[in-house]
Amino acid sequence: MEIPWVETYRPKTFNDIVSQNIAINNLKEFVRNRNMPHMIFTGPAGTGKTSTALIIAKHFLKEEELDTNLLELNASDTVRIDFVRNVLKNFVNQSLIKNGSLKFVILDEADNIPGTVQQALRRIIEKTSNNIKFILLCNYINRIIDPIISRCAVFRFVSLPKEKIIDRLKYIVTKEKLKIPSDKSEQFFNHLFFISGGDLRKAINTLQMAVALELLENLDINEILRISGFLDEKTLNSLISVLKKKDFMSSKEIFDSIEILDSRNFIRQISEVLPSLKIEPINLVNLKTYIGEIDYRISQGADEKMQISALLATIIEYIQI
Ligand SMILES: Nc1ncnc2c1ncn2[C@@H]1O[C@H](COP(=O)(O)OP(=O)(O)OP(=O)(O)O)[C@@H](O)[C@H]1O
Ligand SMILES: [Mg+2]
Known part of the structure; x- marks a missing residue:
């Protein structure tokens, strides 16, 4: 199997x-001062947190030390604190720490570690020797308990801007010697950016998938949108037109006909077209607040179809004919 480009690049x-x-x-x-604090990298998905943590560890460790001096744990490894204690204890004791040689613990998805485990982790962080540096990675820093935050230097990673994502994609396109029809190239990269929502991993994966499915030759953007869980342009346009007519049943029919539904993508696409609909500015604000709530409910496991139906009904309610 081909190596994923997110790894190659x-x-x-x-x-x-x-x-x-x-x-x-x-x-x-x-790094220059060889004076590492414990660290938290926080920010949206696919913005370089894990990559940066690995660069730091590899900066201080020789290739042959990586096995013994670098420990990578995932939130699912940390559900049971006795397991964490054992793993960390083994890690610290494994091979005597030579003078000054650092060890790194990278804790991925730290915001998914249960609060009680975080409390125990905090004591472990306090007690470990100076040679062990923790790097916690998370999307939402407000889910990390304050006592841990206050023991770490916090670095904020931001969503990547459009031109940076497109530049990186073009770099990969050149390296992989891909051929993209020049008349559709701009539209293609714009859509890859839209699909990514600022997540470079998603952008690269979508590019690789488009290549694997041989979609580049004819460059069918709609097919790329569909396989990524978005509405193609035709469906989106028909949806907009029935919304404008305040026709709830037809909007629901279109919605029900979507084969690969990703409700959070759907919400993103709908949000982008709202300004083109005839809605009072104050109601547009109300709608956006409501969309935020719906997105949250879905992220917490609420029934997607029910939530989206409610959203369509609410949009229709606000639309002026
Ligand atoms: N800032 C960046 N510069 C260059 N490449 C990046 C950057 N951010 C992400 N990438 C690309 O996306 C892939 C994923 O990045 P990485 O694993 O570092 O993201 P992350 O921030 O840890 O995401 P997550 O929160 O989902 O774990 C990398 O392999 C790399 O190809
Ligand atoms: Mg990561």
Whole structure:
């Protein structure tokens, strides 16, 4: 099987990391002074947190030390604190720590670690020797308990801007010697960016999938939208037109006919077209607040179809004919 491009093109040095200038410049300073604090990297998915953590660890460790001096744990490994204690204890004791040689613990998805386990982790972090550095990775820092935050230097990773994502995609296109029909190239990259929502991993994966499915030759953008769980342009346009007519039943019919439904993508697409509908500015604000609630409910496991139906009905209610 082909190696995923997100791995092939994972940044190997600080200079390969796109954007994130504030975080990277500060990190470079810590690295230069060989004075590492415990760290938290927080920010949206696919913005370079894991890549940066690995770059730091590899900066201090030789290839042959990676097995013994780098421990990567996932939130699902940390559900039971006795397991965490054992793993960490083994890690610390494994091979005597030579003078000054650092060890790194990378805790991925730290915001999914239960609060009680975080409390125990905090004591472990306090007690470990100076040679062990924790790097916690998370999307939502408000889910990390304060006592941990206050023991770490926090670095914020931001969503990548459109031109940076497109530049990186073009770089990969060149490296992989891909042929993209020039008349559709701009539209193609714009859509890859739209699909990614600022997540470079998603952008790269979508590009690779389009290649694997041989969609590049004729470059059918609608097919790429569909396989990524978005409405193609035709369906989106018919949806807009029935919404404008305040025709709830037809809007629901269109919605029910979607084969691959990703409700959160659907919400993103709908949000983007709202300004083109005839809705009072104050109601547009109300709608956006409501959309935020719906998105949250779905993320918490509420019934997607029910939530989207309610959303369509609410949009129709606000539309002026
Ligand atoms: N800032 C960036 N610069 C260059 N490449 C990046 C950047 N962010 C993401 N990528 C690309 O996306 C892939 C995923 O990045 P990474 O694993 O570092 O994201 P992450 O922030 O840890 O995401 P998650 O929160 O989902 O774990 C990388 O292999 C790389 O190809
Ligand atoms: Mg990550």
